Amino acid sequence: MTVQGVPGIPTAAVSRLVTYLRILEELERAEVPTTSSGALAERAQVSAFQVRKDLAYFGRFGTRGMGYTVSVLKRELTRVLGLNRSWSVVIVGMGRLGQAIAHYPGASEYQFGYVGLFDVKAELIGTPVDVPAQREGVSGSGLAASAQPRQLNIQHIRDLTAFAQQQAAQGRAIDMGFLAVPPEHAQAAAQSMVEAGVKGILNFAPTLIQPAQDSAGHERGLQEISDEWRDVMVENVDFLVGMKRLAFYMLNPQLRDQDPEEKA
């Protein structure tokens, strides 16, 4: 599979960039000034060739024989991954997972800021939830100091479109939504997000999102749907996939493959 819009870049390479960035952050914290493809490879458990190949998709970052300056490569990967800008995020589904995500401070380290929380349960609507502050601006040396933590009141999903319009009018259009509803409601909730103009959905529900119905469950004309869903990106996240893969490889260690690209 390749990255949409940029032919020839495997999505696995993008996942590895995220790993390289995490390693660079660790190196920076340890005040290590320079690194090499070999050192990055060892920590990322891939080959040095793989590291060089992944980085080469996005530009020339190092000096031959000299390796990489940690702060420069970190800054460049942050930019390539789009983490040097702020992203406005809504969470749809404020049950166990939605609440856990909302409280987790990790996302805000990269300027993913929660702007709205949505659910359908009457007892949840209006409930205040503490969310981490969104960090503003990334300097060459790292992230600027964060603002104070904030509280958001959970809103009803039917108010998402009006909320999105309000946000857009203030120049803070909603960029992405985290979908944490039961699988049987995921399609309708995703449709509500798309109707509100959300262009990126991180889907935690163990079901495939298919653009086929409106949020009230009515079948719709193909044209109407394809217009709304044009440019919508859906990423599926499922830790159970990881558990099942782990179980399989623990039972069949000899079948653990090398990444075919790595051999290339």
Ligand SMILES: NC(=O)c1ccc[n+]([C@@H]2O[C@H](COP(=O)([O-])OP(=O)(O)OC[C@H]3O[C@@H](n4cnc5c(N)ncnc54)[C@H](O)[C@@H]3O)[C@@H](O)[C@H]2O)c1
């Ligand atoms: N990807 C993962 O690794 C992972 C991990 C845990 C759970 N999950 C999945 O995440 C989802 C949520 O799990 P949970 O344990 O938090 O469930 P939960 O039942 O505790 O919470 C789900 C919430 O979604 C709300 N909801 C239902 N329909 C809605 C709609 N149309 N719009 C807005 N909100 C709506 C419910 O009122 C409820 O508050 C499930 O699909 C679960 O399978 C995924």
